[in-house]
Amino acid sequence: MTDTTSNAPVDRARAAELTAVGRFLKATELDTRMLGMVAALLVIWVGLHLLSGGLFLTPRNLWNLSVQTSSVAIMATGMVLVIVMRNIDLSVGSVEGVVGMIMGVAQAEFLIRVMGMQLGNPWLWVVALAIGVVLGLVIGALQGFIIAYLEVPAFIVTLGGLLIWRGAAWWITSGRTVAPLDATFQLMGGGPAGSIGATWSWILGLVACAGVIAMLLNGRVQRQRFKFPLRPVWAEIFLGVMTCVAILGAVKVANSYPWPAGVVSKYAAANNIPIPEGGLFIAHGIAIPVLMAVAVGLIMTFVTNRTRFGRYVFAIGGNPEAANLAGINTRWVTMKVFMIMGVLAAIAAAISSARLNAATNSLGTLDELLVIAAAVIGGTSLAGGSGTVVGAMLGALLMQSLQSGMVLLGLDTPLQNIVVGLVLVVAVWLDTMYRKRV
Template sequence: MTDTTTNAPADRARTTELGPVGRFLKATEIDTRMLGMVGALLLIWVGLQVISSLRLGVNPFEFDSRTFLTARNLWNLSVQASAVAIMATGMVLVIVMRNIDLSVGSAEGLIGMVMGFAQVHFLVKAVGLELGNPWIWALALAIGIALGLMIGALQGFVIAYMEVPAFIVTLGGLLIWRGAAWWVTSGQTIAPLDATFQLMGGGPQGAIGATWSWIVGLVACLAVVFLLLRGRQQRKRFKFPLRPVWAEALLGAVTCGVILGAIWIANSYPWPIGIVRRYAEANGITIPEGGLFIAHGIAIPVLIAVAVGIVMTFVTNRTRFGRYVFAIGGNPEAANLAGINTRWITMKVFMIMGVLAAISAAVSSARLNSATNSLGTLDELLVIAAAVIGGTSLAGGSGTVAGAMLGALLMQSLQSGMVLLNIDTPLQNIVVGLVLVVAVWLDTLYRKRV
């Protein structure tokens, strides 16, 4: 059996009418919107690198430690984008169903405050666990996830079964959960958090090191090759058109190159000198004359975000629930007539969103080593913007988890770059707002063309 399953003359005629770029995109089946996002991200990175270099009076290609494109800044960028990326994966489902969730930032703040209170006060003083007990972080995380699930279930029930518009319900939730976060501790900051819990926030201890990072990267590359081969076998089995072998090889090589490149960047960022010195003293290590280089490796919050992205991609693409979500978003009336329990599906989507808000709250509070009343403020804007920029249509029915995560990275790149350039916070908000409006406008133009 040959690899080619269809040789229709009409298809060949249409292919010859395409230019070189069109033939390349057709052969590789690359999503042009995703390709445009990658190009926009690279353009932003290069622009921020040039601007930050010019402000410092250095050569943009020398990659000074104070400019944008450095291992340190990119590592921190990945950690900062993790919390938004986690929630953006759930926001995709919400928007695909033609709903919106304006309460995710406030829910994140309330859940973070409750988890902090559980660690510092409830589990230690009321339950009687000793500080450093390995159950503290696990119980606090379980409490946070349970609270997120209840928040999502409550809002989803009101939206689905009481038929109150999602905009109104979640707008009320934005105010209610933010106020409730203040009442947990009367607005006081809770710190420090459990040492094990802090690992979910990154930092020198919250990373897996160089060796394990390379192992993770190699396993990821093997998984990419396996998925490409598996996909090709499935296409043969069901007699679908196959991509050319060169296209499969190119996709695998580029994907693995990006993965290994990211690992190399993560391993290029060393521990701070002070932490290295304390580590060497505690372990009886003699620091050589040139200094001791200990790489951070991949941060744990990044691994959490990637794991959430993989799970959510599987849910949206490979499960009946995911197909129902897109069917409801495409045509709610037809989905209802087809026998889909649209109300229960809607409620489950908001429950998932609540759980993801809890995971983001854990990552954000662990990174700050504190639970504050301001945690998650305006994150709803970033999450919605990330999903929309990533290709999720506000008209419903279309969107991808990978696009939303890439959108989160793009939004965080803008914010980090503006902080690096010492741009005032009000102007940062103006830029984020403009980016969101432009993204929706571009989505409208794209849908008209399609």
């Protein structure tokens, strides 16, 4: 006969603990999958920091990681909509490459030689960026039209696009690299000049915290107005404090990374600033491409959660037949999703080429893998109907963290690709298991 009385207090304590965790999650309304992804990201960061001998979690590496993540994160926000609608876009990396090449040629050759614009013209980068965005929109519209109205599967259309646009990028310049790019255009790539500095970073961080508090207060007022259940006050305070700590912590890290000594010397000489004996510390602050990625993330979150178009996208992904019977123009919505994806690929192309100060034929190579992996890891289901923009951006940060860490560890590129592929497979498997449990 088994004595179960001795295990009873342990079982009751464990049940009480689980109940406490459940109550906490219910009160704060935190997404368990999102918490799991944040936890996995922190584990990866700590592991890579230890394996790299303390090089990963440094202001310099984290600042560079944020810049490197920006272009993938921007495209991942659009990939969420594509996958939610049960489609796929394998061409985003090639679209990024051909658009980047067109913008490079526009700045270095077409606008100067043909249109007569001079280097340093304040409109040069604006026109080049506009050309890239329009081209991305046209490419997305073309692929979306073929998918939606000619009913060719998205896998085939975008697989063809992967080959076509990559070949077009090479054909435009016969394989040569186009450089240099306009100085103002380069600011979108980050660097000492492509950052907003310490003061503006703190101001922006405080404004963001104020926005978070205002959003929480407004959400509570709206819940009271429509008689929805309210979160406990302590839960609201907890969410506000933790979010503000994360924002201000990110600002602190960005402001801890100084300009290189050579750049500081040139800046001090140009502005007649004496350099003290210990050196002159000038912080980078938040990089412009990171601000662009955050802006895109906010806009795409608003589009998906607060607009009729966003609701249509999720309705189509959940049940295309029912959405069609409900009167939703599923073809036009599908075409618009791919148009948005094209525009986001163009913005990513601008950031990537500006960071390199050149348009190369390798621009965007294999980025489609990173973008799809980021969306899937972020909780976007390949079965359609569910996904979040914030999750996809966190997924992009996780994927880029792995790549950055593997570079610090000196792993070869083929091995890096193996790891990324394995992570993608595991992410899809976890998504499948999660859907079965739900």
